[in-house]
Every structure is written in C-alpha cells, then in structure tokens.
Amino acid sequence: MTALMDTLPYARFLGLRGEMEGDLLTVVMPFADRLIGDPMLPALHGGSTAALLEMTAIAQVALVYPRLRLPRPINVTVSYLRSGRPQDVRARARISRAGRRVAHVLAEAWQDDAAQPIASLTANFLLAEDN
Known part of the structure; x- marks a missing residue:
C-alpha cells in the first residue's frame, strides 16, 4: 500500500501510510501543522480529513x-x-457491495477510539479493467 500512496501526489503531501494487519488495511495520516483548518480550536481541516477517507477507500478497492x-x-x-x-x-x-462496474464503499476516520469516528464517507467508485 505504501507504493500506491507514493503514486498519489496529495497522499504524499498528507504523509499517508498504510498499515496491514492480516488482510485489514488501516491508513494513517500523521499530524502536521499544515493540516490545521481552524487554529482557534485547533481543528483539522475538513478537506484533509475527506482526502484521507477517499484515499483509504481507493486503497481498499485497489x-x-x-x-x-x-x-x-x-x-x-x-x-x-x-x-x-x-x-x-x-x-x-x-x-x-461491488458489481462488474461499480463498488460501493464505506469508510470511517478516528483518532483515539475507532468506535468514535470523527468523519465517515460513503462513495461509489467506477471499476475499470487495466488495458
């Protein structure tokens, strides 16, 4: 999964890395100051969180x-x-759910406890064979 993350420029910018435990993939986005969207709280930017979720879904399908x-x-x-x-x-x-052309994917992001996600994603992806 590291090779896949290295091919995606925004994944490299976010510093994403994959961790495999058996067949279970967990993608980690290490904290960096550039990921802060609201410095008053401080809170992570929603765009970086959404990108993490989308790239996790892409990596799972891949x-x-x-x-x-x-x-x-x-x-x-x-x-x-x-x-x-x-x-x-x-x-x-x-x-x-996955068919011949489309896969439906669910993803969740969390920090301390997987049972308390900070964001979730629902997405449909087009599946295309490599030619």
Missing part, C-alpha cells in the same frame, strides 16, 4: 481488485461527526 486501474469516484459524501484534534488520524474502509 487492494481487493489489484488488476484494475485505480477506481474513479462517481460520487462521494463525507459526514463530519466531530472536530479532528491536532493528532494522528486513522481510517479504514470496507466495500459494502
């Missing part, structure tokens, strides 16, 4: 379907559930 080109988002919905504090964020995704 892991399950390795012969396909990177999945392309059709639609993405992000729900912000609580403020992200200035610390590392972790995310996991699962494919809830």
Whole structure:
C-alpha cells in the first residue's frame, strides 16, 4: 500500500501510510501543522480529513481488485461527526457491495477510539479493467 500512496501526489503531501494487519488495511495520516483548518480550536481541516477517507477507500478497492486501474469516484459524501484534534488520524474502509462496474464503499476516520469516528464517507467508485 505504501507504493500506491507514493503514486498519489496529495497522499504524499498528507504523509499517508498504510498499515496491514492480516488482510485489514488501516491508513494513517500523521499530524502536521499544515493540516490545521481552524487554529482557534485547533481543528483539522475538513478537506484533509475527506482526502484521507477517499484515499483509504481507493486503497481498499485497489487492494481487493489489484488488476484494475485505480477506481474513479462517481460520487462521494463525507459526514463530519466531530472536530479532528491536532493528532494522528486513522481510517479504514470496507466495500459494502461491488458489481462488474461499480463498488460501493464505506469508510470511517478516528483518532483515539475507532468506535468514535470523527468523519465517515460513503462513495461509489467506477471499476475499470487495466488495458
């Protein structure tokens, strides 16, 4: 997964890295000051959180379907559930349904406790075979 993250410029900017535990992928976004969106709280910028979730979903689909080109988002919905504090964020995704052309993916990001996510994503991705 590190090789995949290295091919995505914004993933490199965010410093994303993948951690595999068996077949379970967790993507980590290490905290950096440039990720702060509201310095008064301070809170993470929603765009970086959304990017983490989307790239986690892409990585999960790429892991399950390795012969396909990177999945392309059709639609993405992000729900912000609580403020992200200035610390590392972790995310996991699962494919809830996949057909021949489209995969429906759910992802959640959390900080201290996976049972208390800071944001969630629901997305559909176009699956295309590599030619």
